[in-house]
Amino acid sequence: MKKGGLWILFGFILYIVGIGVFFTNRIMFLKKKEDDFIWNREVGAKRISPQALAQLPQTKVKVPSPFGYEIDCLFVHPYPNNKWMIFCHGITENKYNSVKYMNLFIERGFNAIIYDHRRHGLSGGKTSSYGHYEKWDLKAVIDELKKREGNDVNFGIHGESMGAATALLYGGTVCDDASFYIVDCPFSDLTEQLKYRLKVDFKIPSPLVMPIADAFLKLREGYTLKDVSPITAINEIQNPILFIHSANDDFILADMTRSLYEQKQGPKQLFIATKGVHAQSLNENMKEYEEALDKFLVQYGKMH
Template sequence: MKKTLGILVSALFFFLSIGLYISNRLMYIKKKEEQQILEREVKAGRLNMKNFSSLPKREVKIHSPFGYPLHAFLVEPHDTNRYIIIAHGVTENKFNSVKYMNLFLKRGYNALIYDHRRHGESGGKTTSYGYYEKFDLKAVVDWLKKEKGADLFLGIHGESMGAATMLLYAGMLEDGADFYIADCPFSDFKEQFRYRLKREIKLLPPALFVPLTDLFLRLRDKYSFADIAPISVIQNIQKPVLFIHSEKDDFILPSMTKELYEQKQGSKMLYLAKEGLHAQSFNENSQEYEKAIDQFLQTYAESVAMPT
């Protein structure tokens, strides 16, 4: 009897330890250092600090509904009502968004780039892969519309987690932008987690540890995997969406973007980049990337834009 009880206690301790370990890795994922991101983007020629510093802009702090500030730059070189919000990926910060911002500045848009919760200079204790982030994005959109007026013509560009956050915002909260660009999003975080678990921790069977991790997230951070599945809300998005993914991406598989594209109703476009791994579609295919954006804007978005 004592031996059986000891085995049960040991098994319980093991599962609790694993659940705590994996949920910690998700909630407190290691972020890149700001200086590392800056040096990478400058070295690659995607960020010119002199040019960035000379842009007419202001730093703003937007209040999250969860009580912390979201740090942002509002960049306004143009006298226009056209704006783009850029949502970066997990472990990155707003300086990773500058390359996308520049694409839209060239096309006559003003821009707002910001740090997600627990990233860059924003507050927040955990990363939730779109669950809490979508409410923060709503706060950013609401702030910009209040600041610039009801006639705002707005686009949102998201990369990776930022793209999933954007789709969750549009599909669950409000279809509040005029167009969306989703670059390498996951369609279902539960399936993404299952896939990464197989790749990174081969000794842990997903059938056992996916529900265990889900339970720990429910208990510790008050959301579940089911709450971060853009595929479950994609049909709610009425505005045009451009889906982008690198065909060689082996971190988030391109099949996830294809699934989202197939399920999206109404105006949509799909661009599959030939080169580059995860979140590298622009970096490795810049001319084709820009052509896809121009085609999308001209065909689906700007054709219904309000006059500037």
């Protein structure tokens, strides 16, 4: 091969490696918000009252992940009943972002579990996988709940953004044992979500990036983008789902939730909030959010 050809080949290899490493790093290590920032933001917005939270009966629990680290959980149990809600936060957040949702359910007679996903808050784990590995951590948390409260414990799952995708992937590919699911601003398919973000954030045609990023993700993390597809998993969920999204969400489009809602067979409800951007449906539409929640719980929230 002539020297010019070698340089072309070398440049092509550098391009492949550069694209693969850069974009998988973006996926695996998306910059998180600082824990202090999240706490101060939620307290400042009066979505957390430190005094009220401290007064709730609670137990700090470290749950072993099947992937070799600990999952940091807070079991909040003001009631002697066996009604529980488990809350899954979004990417870059931590369990304290879930307190505002938890408060709604405590007001409605539920005990609660908030916890940090892998690589977030006080949990271990080095990478994020947008629900692929997180769904097995969720199973570990649920197994711990069953160990403490009995296998017949009644529980629902609430998730926001990545946490919503995690809930759907759990119910659709691991075990559909939650009494119901509430999914707030989930993506329907990770491949489609990343294509959209590539277009918006980088102005790069996805065919130049996606196959390379996908191959490197498989090599580095052991899964492919098509493994993270709530819209495929949702066909296996028989139990009720409340779908929530803000119409003005420009990070994950509301059309993704509409597609999930349409694909879901069996009991379901849909609430599209008029105000707010990504993950702001509750913050910007408190009254309507609670009305949608109560409508769903009246119809489907009677625990088995």
